[in-house]
Amino acid sequence: MDDIVKAALAKWPNVPHCYGWLGLDARGNWYMRDDRCQAAGPFARAEGDDRVASKGSLLKHEKLIEFIHRNYAADEQGQWFFQNGPQRVYVELENTPFIWRVQPDGRVRSHTGPDAGEVRQSLLDEQGRLYLVTAMGLGLVHTSDMALAADAVESGRWVPEPVQWSALPIDRGFVRSPQHLQVREAQPVGKT
Incomplete structure (x- = not known):
C-alpha cells in the first residue's frame, strides 16, 4: 500500500x-x-x-x-x-480477483504486475475457462494466453481438475x- x-x-x-x-x-x-x-x-x-x-x-x-x-x-x-x-x-x-498472464518462459504474472508464484493447482470450469491457484490466490487465465496454458497442460505441468464456475467464490x-x-x-x- x-x-x-x-x-x-x-x-x-x-x-x-x-x-x-x-x-x-x-x-x-x-x-x-x-x-x-x-x-x-x-x-x-x-x-x-x-x-x-x-x-x-x-x-x-x-x-x-x-x-x-x-x-x-x-x-x-x-x-x-x-x-x-x-x-x-x-x-x-x-x-476472479486475479487475471493471470502466462509468460513464454512458463511463469505466471498477475494483471496487477507481480509474479503469481508457483502454480499449486489448475481448474477447468464447465465453460472451458482455466483457473490457476498460486501463492497469490485464485485467478483466471487470460484468454490471449490459452495457447501457452495449453502447452503447460499438454506437458503435464498443469493437470486441470473440474470445477463449477458458480462454486468458485464459496470454495475459494x-x-x-x-x-x-x-x-x-x-x-x-x-x-x-
Whole structure:
C-alpha cells in the first residue's frame, strides 16, 4: 500500500466504503461505473439473473491503473477493494480477483504486475475457462494466453481438475459482487 494512502487512513479513519463504482473484467481491465451505469444493470451477470450487464467506462489512464494495482487487496470476507486514500472502493468482479498472464518462459504474472508464484493447482470450469491457484490466490487465465496454458497442460505441468464456475467464490473464499452482498445484508430479515 502506498505511504500516501496509509497517511490518509490515519488522518480520516471513518470514511464510508464505496460499492459498485469499480469493476474488474475477465481480461484484467478496470471499469468505472457511475450512478447511471449502476442503474442500468450489474457489472456482470450472475447465475439466475436475467438483467443485462452494464460494465461502465473502461479506465485507460496508466497512472491511475498503476495506483489501483498497488492498493488492491481483500478484506476478511473475501471482498476485493481498492484503497483510495481513506476510502475503500469495493470491486465488482466479472470472474476472479486475479487475471493471470502466462509468460513464454512458463511463469505466471498477475494483471496487477507481480509474479503469481508457483502454480499449486489448475481448474477447468464447465465453460472451458482455466483457473490457476498460486501463492497469490485464485485467478483466471487470460484468454490471449490459452495457447501457452495449453502447452503447460499438454506437458503435464498443469493437470486441470473440474470445477463449477458458480462454486468458485464459496470454495475459494471471495465475493464477486460486494455491492450485491451489501444490498442483501441491508434487507430486513425474511425479505430477499
